Amino acid sequence: MEWKPDKLLQLILIYVMLSGFTYWLPTIRGLFDGPSYTWSGWMGIVGKGVGGQYWILLIFTALMTIVVFLGWRGTFKPFRWLLLIWFMLLVVESGTWFFSSETVQLKGDTLGIEVSLGEIIFPFDILFLSLSCLWLIRDIRSNQPHQSPSWKRLNRHLLILFFCLLPLQFIFLRFFDHNKIFDLMGVFLTIVQWILLNLSFYPWKSQIPRN
Structure with missing residues (x-):
């Protein structure tokens, strides 16, 4: 019998993926760009390259990655x-951001993006x-037993492609x-890479292993 997350869980995990762009991008750019790249993140953490409070950014990125992995693979207890x-x-x-007297904006100098976030993101975060x-x-x-779906060839290929983008x-x-x-190509590849990682976790035509 094929296992797949229900529609509600799929919607939730897609939102986690979308929220993850603002963490994955500075994590990769901080590592690869070096000190020339200045980033800012959750609650005002800042740094250049892997300096400053980059270790906090790594914790958030690791947590986010674990969440999408466990969610797509059906490991529900943790x-x-x-x-x-x-x-x-x-x-x-x-x-x-929402209750701040100042306007908080998402800025992406490479992509030329500057979006006001405060009034937009908060209601969606509350909703999800x-x-x-x-x-x-x-x-x-x-009370249904949950078993991790089998790892398919497509999962492996997507994960290999994910790692191939790193160099x-x-x-x-x-x-x-x-x-x-x-620089734009590097940013674009980083965005695609995060999507690929999520797709590599997805239970493609997976079946619950038989005992």
Whole structure:
């Protein structure tokens, strides 16, 4: 019997993936760009390259990656609580933006993006925190056994492709950061890479292993 996450869980995990761009991108760029790249993140943490409070950024990125991995692979026991922790962290961050007297904007100099976030993100974070609580309660009450789906060839290929992008990202971001075209290519590859990682976790035509 084929196992797949239900529609609500899929929606929640897609939102986790979307919220993850603002963490994955500075994590990779900080590592590959080096000190030439200045980043800022959750609750005002800042740094250049892997300096400053980069270690906090790594913790957030690791938590986010664990959440999407456990969610797509059906490992629900630790996933339930890590999911709630993730959304509570998002709500705390977007809540400070929402109630701040200053306008908080997402700026991407390479992509030329400058978007006001405070009034947009907070309601969505609240909504998905509520949906996560709803899913968690429903899942606990269902008492259905959860088994991780089998790892398919497509999962392996997507994961290999994910790792194959790393040297290209390093070259574009480290050695061509002064060239806007190559810098854009590096950023684009980093965005695609995060999507690939999520797709590599997805249970493609997976079947619950038989005992």
